[in-house]
Amino acid sequence: MAQKLIIYHCYGGAHSSVVAAAIHLNKLDAKRIPTTEELLSLSLFDRQTKDGHGRLNYYGCDEWGNMVFSVGCRSKGPAMETFLSNAAELVGLSGRLIFVDTLHCVTFKMRLGGYISRRLGLIKIGRPLVASGTRAAFPRLVELVGRIKALLQK
Amino acid sequence: MKYLYLGLNDFYLSSAAAAMHLELVPVPPDYGKLREIKHFRPFCRCDEGMFLRMGTDKRGNEVYLAAVSAHPEIFVRGLNSLLAACGIPPAEVKIILCQPENPQIGRIVSLLNKLGLRAAADRLGAGMVRNRLSDLKRLIFMQKTVSA
Numbered sequence A: 001m002a003q004k005l006i007i008y009h010c011y012g013g014a015h016s017s018v019v020a021a022a023i024h025l026n027k028l029d030a031k032r033i034p035t036t037e038e039l040l041s042l043s044l045f046d047r048q049t050k051d052g053h054g055r056l057n058y059y060g061c062d063e064w065g066n067m068v069f070s071v072g073c074r075s076k077g078p079a080m081e082t083f084l085s086n087a088a089e090l091v092g093l094s095g096r097l098i099f100v101d102t103l104h105c106v107t108f109k110m111r112l113g114g115y116i117s118r119r120l121g122l123i124k125i126g127r128p129l130v131a132s133g134t135r136a137a138f139p140r141l142v143e144l145v146g147r148i149k150a151l152l153q154k
Numbered sequence B: 001m002k003y004l005y006l007g008l009n010d011f012y013l014s015s016a017a018a019a020m021h022l023e024l025v026p027v028p029p030d031y032g033k034l035r036e037i038k039h040f041r042p043f044c045r046c047d048e049g050m051f052l053r054m055g056t057d058k059r060g061n062e063v064y065l066a067a068v069s070a071h072p073e074i075f076v077r078g079l080n081s082l083l084a085a086c087g088i089p090p091a092e093v094k095i096i097l098c099q100p101e102n103p104q105i106g107r108i109v110s111l112l113n114k115l116g117l118r119a120a121a122d123r124l125g126a127g128m129v130r131n132r133l134s135d136l137k138r139l140i141f142m143q144k145t146v147s148a
Helices: A016-024 A036-040 A077-090 A108-119 A123-153 B012-021 B031-036 B072-085 B104-114 B118-131 B133-147
Strands: A005-010 A057-061 A067-072 A097-101 B002-008 B052-056 B062-068 B093-098
Touching: A005 A016, A005 A077, A016 A057, A016 A067, A016 A123, A036 A123, A067 B072, A077 A097, A077 B062, A077 B072, A097 A123, A108 A123, B002 B012, B002 B072, B012 B052, B012 B062, B012 B093, B012 B118, B012 B133, B031 B118, B062 B072, B072 B093, B093 B133, B104 B118, B118 B133
Parallel strands: A005 A067, A005 A097, B002 B062, B002 B093
Antiparallel strands: A057 A067, B052 B062
């Protein structure tokens, strides 16, 4: 079977999509809530800026050889899915892209912390808040990634 | 090579540029010729991100249109990074951004269309093409020179 490209996407590509990609690649233990240090050790967690929106960040290959990416699409997630799927058809990658929207797993704390850290640039205030929100959202992200992996296994 | 003319909020500039690229209309095109161009029209939400095929140029390159309602730069980055991730040369798909000088015009076009004033929207679209004609000609010339 051809290698798939799994693209986790959210608004800013700095939190939920990064954590989902890390769970997918077993960089975070899905069986327990990660510590704030573990979250901050992820290279792109709370580090993406608006200049990187749209860029697919490669995270690695999963156990089936599929490539895993995270990306921030602002509010254009569905349009980006259509756009990249159409582009994939042009270059012979038809049917190989799997888009996973992680935005519905995001908690209010993550949104608020992400806004303070990424938009306002107040990292000292926003980062602990977004990390705490991400820990609260972690089980939902694990469930989402579990569904995707089950789909891939089939 | 594939050319993608990417418009913001409408298909007027992008379809006119693609038609000029394909030499389907004289340069400068008059209003009547512009209205005959396939997809010379406003944009609706269901079109967002869709690729519309315009034809094949004399060198055998395929020409497409697409339009988005905001942040065209993230779509450009997305496509370029997808090509890079898959080891496909970036020249395989060339994106040419076709934006009006003032993005608010796109919203006015959309509003006119929603009010049922399609002819007025088309007139405004033709005006946008006239205003950006020299830029569009330069962009098309540059792309054709690169591909040659």
